[in-house]
Amino acid sequence: MLRLTWVQPEDLLGHELRQAAQDGREPSAVAARWRAAGGPEAPPRAGASPRPASRYLRLLAEDLLDELSELPSRLSDAEPTDLPGIRALCPDWPTLRTGPAPTEDRLEAAWLGRAAGCLLGKPVEGLPLTGIRRLARSTGTWPPDAWFTARGVPADLLAAHPWNRRSAATSLAENIDGMPEDDDLDYPVLNLLLLQRHGRGFTTADVARLWLDELPAGRTFTAERIAYRNLLLGIEPPHTARHRNPFREWIGALIRADMHGWTNPGDPAAAAEQAYRDATLTHTANGVYAAMFAAAVIATAATGAHDVHACLATGLTVVPPGSRLARAVRHAIRLARTHEDFDTVVDELHATHADCHWVHAVPNTALIAAALTHADGDFAGSVRRVVSGGWDTDSNGATTGCVAGLLAGSPAALPDHWTAPLKNRLTTSVGDFNGIGFDTLAELTHREASRP
Incomplete structure (x- = not known):
């Protein structure tokens, strides 16, 4: 029986509650x-419950989803979704400025860093923190300073904590052969295509049309799948982000932010505003802030003129300071500066955000900030820390790897054991990009970043 994930009303209702x-x-x-x-209850980790609900429960879930959407929020003043409202709450909103395009070498390091970080996190995506720790320690790689492997892992441990079903065949050390397809790499490619067609002045409707033309529905998840469905129902942006979409504050918009930062070097405000137009197709409030934060961090890192701490501080200037996301990021940075042992930081973050789903933007963005802070922006240190922290491991590894790759400045500055298995080859279902090299992606990105 086909149990389509992330769209069935009876599964959405628990998440919406x-x-x-x-x-x-x-x-x-x-x-x-x-x-x-x-x-x-909502499925705790999967996208669908194991058995279908009755017709009565499905109809009731649809009615209750609509009823919940009409409830007033006591946080609406502190967490607006409209851009003027966001800007009004940000007293240190960065002034508009421009910088030279990052070199192709720096952009290639960012693409490679994103891919390597994503690939490291893929086999343990969605696993509980205890499972990730036990699997890595069973092969003597904790924190994970090499690819995860099934070699030497006891059978009973694998039975208790099986690898991510979709990823194990392409992302364990013994199986890696180039960069396999992943939505964390599909979206930067898709946004490259967006800029090639529409330039930096694209609209949210342009994003929607591009998705319908170039993005297979089966390659979307959580908020993106809901928005895609809403588009097919004739619902227009930004209502696509709100209609029966309990995932509107999850991590999906954040993973689409890199290209907006890469193509606005030294201009975090422009990067954040570009990310905003992308994010509001699918997300609201903190889901949007996470994308704006990441874009501003990446735009600052793309110049090569700032350390990771300045980059993170700049990212916070485009997020309403009283929002849950801003508070979580500030808390995570404080923890990272206080504790020498990163496992202690992770344990505190997991305790603080125990009520959040493992794909929610707030805890995952906090973990990214903590890992980058604790490792002082070092590539290997940042990536292995963020993946060791659990939650959405491949997405967190991707964003962290991008920032740290930019700071490293060139592919030669990245450890060879993280980049050589990628074989300069990306698998993707987007457009005509399948099999493209990261060097070519860097060249194409540089062209968009250099555009007047």
């Missing part, structure tokens, strides 16, 4: 009605 509680609405009455009717 949690999202409502987190974003300042009061969902208890709706939750009581759902439970009284026998409605299930």
Whole structure:
């Protein structure tokens, strides 16, 4: 039986109840009605529950999703989604400025860093923190300073904590043969195509049309899959981000931010605004802030003139300071500066964000900031720390690897054991880019970054 993930109303309802509680609405009455009717909890890790719901429960879930969307939020003033509202809350919003395009070498290091970080995190994506630690320690690689491997892992441990089903065949050390397809690499390629067609002045509607033309629906997940469905229902942006979309504050918009930073070097405000137009197709509030934060960090790192701490500080200037995301990032940076042992930092973050889903933007963005801070921006140190922290390991590894790759400045500055297995080859389903080299991607990105 086909159980389509991330779209079935009976599975969305549980996620929406949690999202409502987190974003300042009061969902208890709706939750009581759902439970009284026998409605299930949200699937804790997978995108679909194992068995279909009755027709009655599905119809009830649809009604309750709409009812929850109408509830007022006590956080709306501190966490707006409209850009003027965001800017009004940011007293240190960066002034518009421009810088020279990053060199092709620096951009290639960023592409390679993104790919390597993603690939390291792929086999353990979605696993609980205890499982990741036990798997790595069983082969003597903790924190993970080499690719994960099944060689030498006890059978009972693999039974208790199986590798990510989609990724093990292409991302364990014994299986790596170039960079396999992953949405964390598809989206930067897609945004390269977006800029080639529309330039930096693209609109959210341009993003939507490009997705429908070039992005297979089956390659979308969580908020992106919901938005894609909404587009096919005739719903236009930005309502695509809100209609029956409990994933609107998850990590999807953040993983699309790199290209916006790469093509606005030294201009974090422009990078954030570009990321905003992309993000609001699928996300609201903290989901949008995460993308803006990442784009501003990357735009600052792309100049090669700032250390990682200045980059992270700049990223915070485009995020409302009273938002959950800003508070989480500041807390994570403080922890990273306080504790010598990064496992202690991770344990504290997991305790603090225990109520968040493992794909939510708030804890994952905090973990990225903590890893970069604790490793002082060093590539290998940053990537292995962020993947060791669990949650959305491949996405976090990708964003962290991009920032640290930019700071490293060239492919030669990245350890060969992280880049050689990539074989300068990316698998992707986007456009005509399948099999493209990272050097060619860097050249094409440099062309867009150099555009007037």
